[in-house]
Amino acid sequence: MKLYIHAANSFLNDPATDISTLKEILKNESGKSFRRINRFIYLTLIGALGLAKETTIDKDTALYLATNYGSIASTIGSLTDVYEAKSLPMPIDFINTASNIGGFYIASELGLTSKNLCISAGEQSFEAALELAALDIESGEVNAALVGGVDETTGILDGFLEGSCWILISANAVGAIGEISFDETDESDIFSFEEDFDVSKQHGYYGSYSAFAVTHFLENFSGKSICFNKMRICVF
Amino acid sequence: MEALIKKEINRTEKPCDPRDESVKKSYFGIDVQMPSHERFYRIIFDAVTQAKEDAGVSDEEFASLTLFVGSTSINLPIYEDSFAACAANGEPYFEAVGYDIVAKKIADEFGIKAKRYTINTACTSSANAIISAASMIRQGKIKKALVVGLEIYNNLTLCGFEVLQLLTKSESKPFDKNRDGIALGELCSAVVLSNEKVRESDFEYLGSANICDTASVTGSDESGESARVCMQKALKAAGVQPSDITAVKAHATGSAINDLAEGRGLKALFGEKMPPICALKPYIGHTLGGCGIGELVLFVQCIGRAVLPSVPSFETMDEEIGFAPITCDTPVGNGVFLLNYFGFGGNSTAMVVSNR
Amino acid sequence: MQELKREIKELIAVECDKDFTAEEISDSEPLFGASSKLELDSIDALQISMALQKKYGVTLNDSKELRRVMESVNSLAEFISKTK
Numbered sequence: 001m002k003l004y005i006h007a008a009n010s011f012l013n014d015p016a017t018d019i020s021t022l023k024e025i026l027k028n029e030s031g032k033s034f035r036r037i038n039r040f041i042y043l044t045l046i047g048a049l050g051l052a053k054e055t056t057i058d059k060d061t062a063l064y065l066a067t068n069y070g071s072i073a074s075t076i077g078s079l080t081d082v083y084e085a086k087s088l089p090m091p092i093d094f095i096n097t098a099s100n101i102g103g104f105y106i107a108s109e110l111g112l113t114s115k116n117l118c119i120s121a122g123e124q125s126f127e128a129a130l131e132l133a134a135l136d137i138e139s140g141e142v143n144a145a146l147v148g149g150v151d152e153t154t155g156i157l158d159g160f161l162e163g164s165c166w167i168l169i170s171a172n173a174v175g176a177i178g179e180i181s182f183d184e185t186d187e188s189d190i191f192s193f194e195e196d197f198d199v200s201k202q203h204g205y206y207g208s209y210s211a212f213a214v215t216h217f218l219e220n221f222s223g224k225s226i227c228f229n230k231m232r233i234c235v236f
Numbered sequence: 237m238e239a240l241i242k243k244e245i246n247r248t249e250k251p252c253d254p255r256d257e258s259v260k261k262s263y264f265g266i267d268v269q270m271p272s273h274e275r276f277y278r279i280i281f282d283a284v285t286q287a288k289e290d291a292g293v294s295d296e297e298f299a300s301l302t303l304f305v306g307s308t309s310i311n312l313p314i315y316e317d318s319f320a321a322c323a324a325n326g327e328p329y330f331e332a333v334g335y336d337i338v339a340k341k342i343a344d345e346f347g348i349k350a351k352r353y354t355i356n357t358a359c360t361s362s363a364n365a366i367i368s369a370a371s372m373i374r375q376g377k378i379k380k381a382l383v384v385g386l387e388i389y390n391n392l393t394l395c396g397f398e399v400l401q402l403l404t405k406s407e408s409k410p411f412d413k414n415r416d417g418i419a420l421g422e423l424c425s426a427v428v429l430s431n432e433k434v435r436e437s438d439f440e441y442l443g444s445a446n447i448c449d450t451a452s453v454t455g456s457d458e459s460g461e462s463a464r465v466c467m468q469k470a471l472k473a474a475g476v477q478p479s480d481i482t483a484v485k486a487h488a489t490g491s492a493i494n495d496l497a498e499g500r501g502l503k504a505l506f507g508e509k510m511p512p513i514c515a516l517k518p519y520i521g522h523t524l525g526g527c528g529i530g531e532l533v534l535f536v537q538c539i540g541r542a543v544l545p546s547v548p549s550f551e552t553m554d555e556e557i558g559f560a561p562i563t564c565d566t567p568v569g570n571g572v573f574l575l576n577y578f579g580f581g582g583n584s585t586a587m588v589v590s591n592r
Numbered sequence: 593m594q595e596l597k598r599e600i601k602e603l604i605a606v607e608c609d610k611d612f613t614a615e616e617i618s619d620s621e622p623l624f625g626a627s628s629k630l631e632l633d634s635i636d637a638l639q640i641s642m643a644l645q646k647k648y649g650v651t652l653n654d655s656k657e658l659r660r661v662m663e664s665v666n667s668l669a670e671f672i673s674k675t676k
Binding site for chain 2: 036063067068069070072075076078079080082083084088089090091094095097098099100101103104107108112113114115116117118119120121122125128132135136138139141154207
């Protein structure tokens with residue numbers, strides 16, 4: 001089965017960056033200010049709305065957000081309130097421990113009327129999200145899908161960048177920038193493709209790093225193809 | 237927080253913190269003295285083992301099952317214990333474990349080599365897990381799946397719901413005019429999903445829908461339109477009409493807004509021909525991400541015994557909603573059933589199952 | 593009292609993640625609802641309530657009291673200075 005990629009967007013960031021910087025970046029990407037959101041949601045929105053800025057996203061596009069570690073800062077913040085300050089958590093912090101809240105804001109912003117999932121499968125979270133998206137497009141349940149990998153690293157996972165990388169896929173080939181085919185037999189590791197595409201060395205990596213590997217590949221390797229986890233990405 | 241927990245324990249007759257000393261026999265028949273990390277996995281492994289035995293799956297075949305886990309808090313109960321211990325010593329605690337942790341532990345315990353998927357969409361988590369599994373089976377990608385719904389007691393969740401003023405001061409009263417909030421619960425539930433029946437009485441998954449209600453982050457579209465759309469989509473996917481529905485398992489948390497939205501949605505969908513509306517949260521509490529599988533299992537088991545349980549706490553109809561859930565135990569036979577789930581972040585799922 | 597009112601405005605700006613200066617909001621204008629400039633909602637109310645508890649040690653017990661106290665910066669300041 002083949003699906004077509006219509007847009008890609010990468011966002012990698014130094015976790016030491018202050019959240020006010022993320023707020024500015026999001027304002028540039030989306031044209032508006034969001035309030036009462038946390039770092040995880042800032043990352044989510046910067047990546048997804050940054051992609052939306054470059055392309056048309058139909059309202060019946062489904063959303064599949066992949067994450068390895070989920071909403072870290074809010075969880076730690078809330079636990080700190082409960083166990084160190086011995087108080088109830090702050091309401092907004094607690095709400096934002098849920099990793100699907102970012103999906104809510106994207107759906108709200110883009111007027112999405114279709115499926116909205118948050119998936120994790122460890123370091124293959126992005127692949128899992130892609131699989132579920134492909135499944136639903138193949139069955140006809142959804143027409144197009146925004147699939148992204150988002151992870152904080154809170155500066156505690158030393159040397160790793162935080163990131164939010166997204167692609168837009170559908171069964172429609174017209175105007176596509178690349179394609180994905182599934183059920184390949186080649187089990188190559190995306191990180192050993194070639195010297196100048198050693199993602200882990202150049203950029204450090206974050207929890208759902210294969211999302212970055214895919215978007216980076218799409219953005220920089222025109223005419224090339226790569227296999228990983230039994231999927232093949234060809235850039236047109 | 238101790239005061240909050242004691243308040244919860246005193247308010248309901250059943251304990252909500254099984255680690256409380258005064259509880260002789262905890263939920264799940266597991267010794268309260270067991271360290272929480274052990275207890276946590278004992279509950280999960282017992283549920284999975286029971287599902288495996290009930291489905292008659294051999295060890296070998298079980299190892300090839302694709303695993304889906306749906307949970308809001310995942311391993312938070314254990315995580316917060318470690319956090320608390322470090323906080324008590326004045327040490328910071330952070331361990332990057334990832335949302336996949338429970339699925340991985342289940343896979344390791346049962347020798348499951350196939351892929352794992354953890355779905356984290358608040359109260360629809362395990363409902364979404366099963367509809368993803370069903371989709372994979374239907375499209376011939378896999379033959380069988382193990383789907384687990386999980387929500388184990390943790391202090392953070394209790395404290396969070398308290399600060400959001402979502403907890404009831406009395407009891408969970410779904411759709412009742414005087415409902416005042418949610419009573420939380422904990423559970424672990426597991427199903428084996430397959431492309432063929434094991435028993436004649438096995439239920440069939442017919443279809444589902446999942447959408448996002450964008451009215452408010454913790455609330456719902458009060459007009460009920462979003463809920464109606466979700467249910468309508470599920471019926472369409474299942475190839476059935478509202479008039480085909482034998483009974484509904486409502487989400488019905490007992491919260492002011494959720495019940496209003498869901499109630500209005502049900503009324504708009506079914507009109508004057510409302511099927512019996514069943515609500516299970518007064519029995520087991522709101523088990524958040526676990527309720528997808530937990531309430532599905534409970535519901536089909538009730539139908540298997542030919543009776544839908546009444547909603548014991550319901551007393552007064554809310555005119556804004558305009559109907560009552562079932563107030564006496566209701567006989568039920570073969571039919572087509574609609575199950576609703578609505579969660580934080582507006583995540584909404586409805587699924588249709590049948591035992592015809 | 594003026595100092596307290598300024599602090600309250602800063603607290604609201606920070607906790608509710610709203611961009612405004614103390615001068616832009618009067619002490620008496622409504623904070624909540626459609627007719628208000630800030631258009632705060634029930635989640636903001638809960639957030640402010642917790643923040644006040646942490647900063648001033650005051651608690652708001654039920655939603656009725658919460659609504660009354662949070663009408664304006666004036667009512668908040670009055671409540672805090674009375675309760676402390």
